[in-house]
Amino acid sequence: MYSEVLDVLSDYDASYNTQDHLPxxxxxxxxxxxxxxxxxxxxxxxxxxxxxxxxxxxxxxxxxxxxxxxxxxxxxxxxxxxxxxxxxxxxxxxxxxxxxxxxxxxxxxxxxxxxxxxxxxxxxxxxxxxxxxxxxxxxxxxxxxxxxxxxxxxxxxxxxxxxxxxxxxxxxxxxxxxxxxxxxxxxxxxxxxxxxxxxxxxxxxxxxxxxxxxxxxxxxxxxxxxxxxxxxxxxxxxxxxxxxxxxxxxxxxxxxxxxxxxxxxxxxxxxxxTTRNLSLAVSDCFWKMVRESVEQQADSFKATRFNLETEWKNNYPRLRELDRNELFEKAKNEILDEVISLSQVTPKHWEEILQQSLWERVSTHVIENIYLPAAQTMNSGTFNTTVDIKLKQWTDKQLPNKAVEVAWETLQEEFSRFMTEPKGKEHDDIFDKLKEAVKEESIKRHKWNDFAEDSLRVIQHNALEDRSISDKQQWDAAIYFMEEALQARLKDTENTIENMIGPDWKKRWLYWKNRTQEQFVHNETKNELEKMLKCTEDHPAYLASDEITTVRKNLESRGVEVDPSLIKDTWHQVYRRHFLKTALNHCNLCRRGFYYYQRHFVDSELECNDVVLFWRIQRMLAITANTLRQQLTNTEVRRLEKNVKEVLEDFAEDSEKKVKLLTGKRVQLAEDLKKVREIQEKLDAFIEALHQEK
The missing domain is CATH 3.40.50.300 (P-loop containing nucleotide triphosphate hydrolases)
Structure with missing residues (x-):
C-alpha cells in the first residue's frame, strides 16, 4: 500500500508546492x-x-x-x-x-x-x-x-x-x-x-x-x-x-x-x-520514520485538495472535473459520431460538390487545350476531329487521375468540415487540437483504391464518345454550361487587359490614378489591334509578320516605340476577348439550333458543334461524379472510418500524445485534482491499515 502511494506521488506534478516528504x-x-x-x-x-x-x-x-x-x-x-x-x-x-x-x-x-x-x-x-x-x-x-x-x-x-x-x-x-x-x-x-x-x-x-x-x-x-x-x-x-x-x-x-x-x-x-542485521535495522528505522511522517503528509494533501476544489468551483462552476483520459474518451465518442455523419451525406450533395470541384480542376484544360484550338480552325469537320483527338489523349493520360485526386480532396474537405466545424453552444474548443491531429493522421494513413483510375478511364471514354443530345432540356443545359464557362474566361481576360493597359479615363479622373509608360504602350497597341480586328472579323488566331510590322510602323508614326513581342502579347489577349465575345453571341444563336441538330440539317449559321462539345463534357462530369460518389460511399468513407478508429486506439495508448493534444489550465487542474484525491485516498487507507497493525 505504501509503495502504491509513492508511485502515485512520483507521477504527481507538484504545481501547488505539495512536497513529497514520505520516507x-x-x-x-x-x-x-x-x-x-x-x-x-x-x-x-x-x-x-x-x-x-x-x-x-x-x-x-x-x-x-x-x-x-x-x-x-x-x-x-x-x-x-x-x-x-x-x-x-x-x-x-x-x-x-x-x-x-x-x-x-x-x-x-x-x-x-x-x-x-x-x-x-x-x-x-x-x-x-x-x-x-x-x-x-x-x-x-x-x-x-x-x-x-x-x-x-x-x-x-x-x-x-x-x-x-x-x-x-x-x-x-x-x-x-x-x-x-x-x-x-x-x-x-x-x-x-x-x-x-x-x-x-x-x-x-x-x-x-x-x-x-x-x-x-x-x-x-x-x-x-x-x-x-x-x-x-x-x-x-x-x-x-x-x-x-x-x-x-x-x-x-x-x-x-x-x-x-x-x-x-x-x-x-x-x-x-552482516546484511541480515543491517536489513532489520533499516526496516525498523524506515517504519519508525513512516509512522512519524505519514499523517503530516496526509494533512498536507487534504489542504491541497481543498485549494484545488475551490479553484475549480471558481473557474469552472458548470463543468464536470474530467481528467485527460476522461476528456479523451468524450472526444473519441464525438469524433466517431462525426465520422458516422460523413456516411449520411446525401448522394445529391456528394455529386454536386464532386462535379463542381472536378470542373474547377479541369476547366482551364478544356477551354485552353481542347475548345479554343478546335474552335479556331474555322471548319466543322476539323473542329470535331481536333476535339476527338484531344479528348482521347486527355482521358488516356490525365483525366482519370485528376478525377481521383478531386474525389480524395473532396472526401478530405467534407471530413475536415465535420471534424472542425463548431457545433453551436455545445462546441468545446479543448478538443480542437486532438481532432485536428486525428484528422491529419487518418488522412495520412488513407490510401485510395489503386483500381479506381482504370475503371474510371473506361467510363469517361464511353461518356465522351456519346454525341446524341436527346431533348431540348439537355440542349439548353449544355448552352447554359457553355455560357457560364465562356463568361468566366471572358471576365478573367478583361481583368488581364485592364491590368495590362492601366486605369481608364474614369478611374484616372475620379481616383487620380495614372498609367505607367508600359501601360500606355500596351493601351496604344491594343487600340491599333482592335482597329485591325474590326476590319477583319474572321481574323485567324495568330498575327502574320507583315501585320506585326504594320502595327509597329503605325505606332511609331504616333511616336510610340514598341517591341514585336509586346505586340504579340497584347494581341493574344485582344484576340482572346474578341473570340470569347463572338463565341458567346454564337452560343445565344444556338438556343434555337436544337431542331436543326436533331434533324442533322447543315446551316452554317447554326453549326453548334461547340454546344455538343460542352454537352459531352457536362455529361462526362455528371457520370464521373456519380461513379466517384458510389466509390466514396461504398468504400472510401468506410475505410476512412476504420482509419479513424485505429488512430484513436493508437492515441489512447500514447500518454505523451494525449498530454500534447489535450492541454490547458482546465485539463491540468482536473489532472491535479484526480491525482491529489488518489494520493489522499491511498494515504488514508494506508494510515488506517497502519493503525490496525501492532
Whole structure:
C-alpha cells in the first residue's frame, strides 16, 4: 500500500508546492562500492545486471520489499511474475531491468532520472521501500556524456533532500577512504546524521589487504569521516563471483565475522555486522520514520485538495472535473459520431460538390487545350476531329487521375468540415487540437483504391464518345454550361487587359490614378489591334509578320516605340476577348439550333458543334461524379472510418500524445485534482491499515 502511494506521488506534478516528504531508503555510494550487492542481500535475490567495472545502474530503481509465500518479482506496469528461485527467470529479470534502463536514457546521455519500479515478495523479507541510485563518480570516462557526473549528483541530491529519506551510505572498505566522494555528499544533505546509516562493504578484502587495521577500525567506529550517522554496519557481500548464490554469500559472511580478528578488536557489536542485521535495522528505522511522517503528509494533501476544489468551483462552476483520459474518451465518442455523419451525406450533395470541384480542376484544360484550338480552325469537320483527338489523349493520360485526386480532396474537405466545424453552444474548443491531429493522421494513413483510375478511364471514354443530345432540356443545359464557362474566361481576360493597359479615363479622373509608360504602350497597341480586328472579323488566331510590322510602323508614326513581342502579347489577349465575345453571341444563336441538330440539317449559321462539345463534357462530369460518389460511399468513407478508429486506439495508448493534444489550465487542474484525491485516498487507507497493525 505504501509503495502504491509513492508511485502515485512520483507521477504527481507538484504545481501547488505539495512536497513529497514520505520516507524511503535511498541507497547511495561510489561506483563499484557494492551498494547494489547490499540491496540484493536485503532482497535475498541477485536481481540486478552486472558488469566488470562498468556502470550498470543507469537510472533509479525503486524496489518495494514485502512478505509473501513465494519469492517473486514483478514490475509496477506489468503482470508478469519472475520466479526468483529459477535461474532462467533471474536472467530474464536482469535483462528486462537493463532494457528499461537503456530505454530511459535519452540519446546523448549516460544516466536518467526516470525511475524503474520493481516489487519483490518473499518469505522473511523485511517490508520497506529502497531506491538504488547510479553510483557516484569522480571522473567522466570516454563513452560517457560530459555532464554524467553532475547528473548523478543531481539525481542523488533530489532523493536525499527529502527530510524523511533514510540514506544508506555505502563505502567500499577495500579502497583508501580518501578516494570516496559519497561521504561528503551525504554530509551536505544530512549534516547531523539523523537519518543516515553507514555501511562498510568488502570488509574481508579490507582485513586482508589494508596495511593499517586501525584505519578500518576508525571507519566502522565513525571516527575517520566527518560524516555523522545513526549507526555503522560492516558487511561482506561475497567473494566477487557473480555466480554466487545468496545462501553461499550469507554463509561466507557469517563465517567471516565469526573468525575476524580485526573486528573483534573494534567497538562493533554483534548486531552491527552482516546484511541480515543491517536489513532489520533499516526496516525498523524506515517504519519508525513512516509512522512519524505519514499523517503530516496526509494533512498536507487534504489542504491541497481543498485549494484545488475551490479553484475549480471558481473557474469552472458548470463543468464536470474530467481528467485527460476522461476528456479523451468524450472526444473519441464525438469524433466517431462525426465520422458516422460523413456516411449520411446525401448522394445529391456528394455529386454536386464532386462535379463542381472536378470542373474547377479541369476547366482551364478544356477551354485552353481542347475548345479554343478546335474552335479556331474555322471548319466543322476539323473542329470535331481536333476535339476527338484531344479528348482521347486527355482521358488516356490525365483525366482519370485528376478525377481521383478531386474525389480524395473532396472526401478530405467534407471530413475536415465535420471534424472542425463548431457545433453551436455545445462546441468545446479543448478538443480542437486532438481532432485536428486525428484528422491529419487518418488522412495520412488513407490510401485510395489503386483500381479506381482504370475503371474510371473506361467510363469517361464511353461518356465522351456519346454525341446524341436527346431533348431540348439537355440542349439548353449544355448552352447554359457553355455560357457560364465562356463568361468566366471572358471576365478573367478583361481583368488581364485592364491590368495590362492601366486605369481608364474614369478611374484616372475620379481616383487620380495614372498609367505607367508600359501601360500606355500596351493601351496604344491594343487600340491599333482592335482597329485591325474590326476590319477583319474572321481574323485567324495568330498575327502574320507583315501585320506585326504594320502595327509597329503605325505606332511609331504616333511616336510610340514598341517591341514585336509586346505586340504579340497584347494581341493574344485582344484576340482572346474578341473570340470569347463572338463565341458567346454564337452560343445565344444556338438556343434555337436544337431542331436543326436533331434533324442533322447543315446551316452554317447554326453549326453548334461547340454546344455538343460542352454537352459531352457536362455529361462526362455528371457520370464521373456519380461513379466517384458510389466509390466514396461504398468504400472510401468506410475505410476512412476504420482509419479513424485505429488512430484513436493508437492515441489512447500514447500518454505523451494525449498530454500534447489535450492541454490547458482546465485539463491540468482536473489532472491535479484526480491525482491529489488518489494520493489522499491511498494515504488514508494506508494510515488506517497502519493503525490496525501492532
Amino acid at each position: 524511503r531508503v535511498v541507497v547511495v555510494g561510489d561506483q563499484s562500492a557494492g551498494k547494489t550487492s547490499v540491496l540484493e542481500m536485503i532482497a535475498q535475490a541477485r536481481i540486478f545486471p552486472r558488469g566488470s567495472g562498468e556502470m550498470m545502474t543507469r537510472s533509479p530503481v525503486k524496489v518495494t520489499l514485502s512478505e509473501g509465500p513465494h519469492h517473486v518479482a514483478l514490475f509496477k506496469d506489468s503482470s508478469r511474475e519472475f520466479d526468483l528461485t529459477k535461474e532462467e527467470d533471474l536472467a530474464a529479470l536482469r535483462h528486462e531491468i537493463e532494457l528499461r534502463m537503456r530505454k530511459n536514457v535519452k540519446e546523448g546521455c549516460t544516466v536518467s532520472p526516470e525511475t524503474i519500479s520493481l516489487n519483490v515478495k518473499g518469505p522473511g523479507l523485511q517490508r520497506m521501500v529502497l531506491v538504488d541510485l547510479p553510483g557516484v563518480i569522480s571522473t567522466v570516462t570516454s563513452g560517457m556524456a560530459p555532464d554524467t557526473k553532475e547528473t548523478i549528483f543531481s539525481i542523488s541530491k533530489a532523493y536525499m533532500q527529502n527530510p524523511n529519506a533514510i540514506i544508506l551510505c555505502i563505502q567500499d572498505g577495500s579502497v583508501d577512504a580518501e578516494r570516496s566522494i559519497v561521504t561528503d555528499l551525504v554530509s551536505q544533505m544530512d549534516p547531523h546524521g539523523r537519518r543516515t546509516i553507514f555501511v562498510l562493504t568488502k570488509v574481508d578484502l579490507a582485513e586482508k589487504n589494508v596495511a593499517s587495521p586501525s584505519r578500518i577500525q576508525q571507519i566502522i567506529e565513525g571516527k575517520l569521516f566527518p560524516m555523522k550517522a545513526l549507526g555503522y554496519f560492516a558487511v561482506v557481500t561475497g567473494k566477487g563471483n557473480s555466480s554466487e548464490s545468496i545462501e553461499a554469500i550469507r554463509e561466507y559472511e557469517e563465517e567471516f565475522f565469526e573468525n575476524s580478528k580485526l573486528l573483534k578488536t573494534s567497538m562493533l557489536k554483534a548486531h552491527q555486522v
